[in-house]
Amino acid sequence: MTKVIMHGCNGRMGQMISNLAAADEEIEIVAGVDVSDHIQNTYPVFKTITDCTVAADVIIDFASAKAVDALLDYCVEKQVPVVLCTTGLSEEQLEKVEQTSGKVAVLKSANMSLGINMMMKLLKEATAVLAPAGFDIEIVEKHHNQKLDAPSGTALALADSINEELNEEYTYKYDRSQDRMKRPKKEIGISSVRGGTIVGDHDVIFAGNEEVITFSHTAYSRGVFAKGAIQAAKFLAGKTAGYYDMSNVIDAQ
Numbered sequence: 001m002t003k004v005i006m007h008g009c010n011g012r013m014g015q016m017i018s019n020l021a022a023a024d025e026e027i028e029i030v031a032g033v034d035v036s037d038h039i040q041n042t043y044p045v046f047k048t049i050t051d052c053t054v055a056a057d058v059i060i061d062f063a064s065a066k067a068v069d070a071l072l073d074y075c076v077e078k079q080v081p082v083v084l085c086t087t088g089l090s091e092e093q094l095e096k097v098e099q100t101s102g103k104v105a106v107l108k109s110a111n112m113s114l115g116i117n118m119m120m121k122l123l124k125e126a127t128a129v130l131a132p133a134g135f136d137i138e139i140v141e142k143h144h145n146q147k148l149d150a151p152s153g154t155a156l157a158l159a160d161s162i163n164e165e166l167n168e169e170y171t172y173k174y175d176r177s178q179d180r181m182k183r184p185k186k187e188i189g190i191s192s193v194r195g196g197t198i199v200g201d202h203d204v205i206f207a208g209n210e211e212v213i214t215f216s217h218t219a220y221s222r223g224v225f226a227k228g229a230i231q232a233a234k235f236l237a238g239k240t241a242g243y244y245d246m247s248n249v250i251d252a253q
Contacts, residue, residue, distance in 0.1 A: 002027045002237045005056040005080070007071055008063030009045060010034040013085070016226040017060060018043075027230060030054050033063070049074045056080060057237040060229050065089050072100045081105035081236045085112055085229055087153060101243035107236050109246040110157035112228035116202070117246035119217050120161040123204060126213070127165040135208040136183060137162060137170070142193040142201035150192035158204055159188050 004021065008014045009032025018041065021027050031054035032045040046052045049059075049071050059082040061071055068086055075082045084097065084106060100106055109117065131137065141155040151174065163170050170186045183189075200219035205212060219225070228246065235249045 001025075002058060002234050003030045003056045004028065004233055005030065005049075005052060005054065005059045006032045006043075007049060007059050007061040007067070007082075008034060008086070009041060009043075010036045010039045011062055013062040013222060013226060013229075015039065016223060017062065017229055020223070020226050020230055024230065027234060030056050058083065058233045060233050061086050062229070065093065068093055069096065072096055072106075075106075076100055076103045079104055081239055082107070083229055083232045083236055084108040085225070098243065102241060104241050105236050105239040105244060106242075107232050107244040107246075107248070109232075111154040112225040112232065112246065113217070113219060114228050114231060114246065114250065115217050115219075115224065116154060116158075117228075117250055119202075119204075119215055120158060121247065121250065123158065123162055123215060124165045126206060126215070127162045130206045130208065130213065131166055133208065134185075135206040135213075136185070136187075136189075138189040138191070138205040138207065140191045140193065140203045140205070142195070142198045144197050144199065145194050147194060150194065151190045152192070152200070152202075154200065154202060155190050155192070158202060159190060162188060162204070 004027060006014050006018060006029050018029050021029050029043050031043050031052055032041055033049050033052060034045055035047055059080055061082055062085045065086055065088045068089060081104060097106060097108060139155050139158055141152045143152055159172055170188050173187050173189045199221060202217050204215040232249050235252055
């Protein structure tokens with residue numbers, strides 16, 4: 001049984017993870033951390049991570065960026081691994097995450113979905129074959145109309161996984177409206193669509209001469225990210241210090 005502290009337990013994702021964990025015999029939320037107390041949980045909830053007096057095997061974090069520094073300090077002090085899901089971290093915080101991973105196990109990924117991370121692995125294989133054959137590469141991502149950033153972090157992670165296979169030789173193109181020129185070969189186009197309540201939709205298009213191959217992933221609910229976080233927590237519990245991501249979770253399946 002993996003014992004978990006849910007950091008940001010009363011947020012939308014924190015509650016979703018708590019509900020999924022309640023039905024999972026392999027994991028248990030033993031404590032939560034949240035500044036809000038508007039929800040009654042089955043486990044004790046503390047205002048800050050430093051207030052927490054409950055021991056656990058791993059922490060799942062879906063709180064806010066401003067709480068990450070104290071969380072990382074706590075993880076080092078208590079030697080508790082952490083699945084870090086909070087986005088919008090500053091460069092200084094990302095550097096601290098790197099430093100922390102040298103002292104305790106940290107798992108961070110641009111997207112917690114097992115499907116997206118499996119897609120990244122497949123894209124590397126496809127790129128190795130299709131890019132040398134002259135296929136152009138385009139990414140189209142779609143999200144709800146409340147999303148603030150564009151392109152999505154997941155789209156950039158997909159592009160990065162492709163470019164890693166290409167020795168970082170390709171550049172990213174976000175807008176062609178001001179250009180009157182043919183498409184350069186060593187370019188990855190990334191387009192963003194915002195509308196309605198789309199949870200997350202990513203297409204990676206390999207366009208060649210007279211044939212097109214498309215890799216697609218659609219998230220129908222945020223539950224896919226919650227399930228991925230739980231899988232990551234089970235994986236990370238008991239791991240030695242290091243920087244892990246969801247590819248490690250997939251390889252362990």
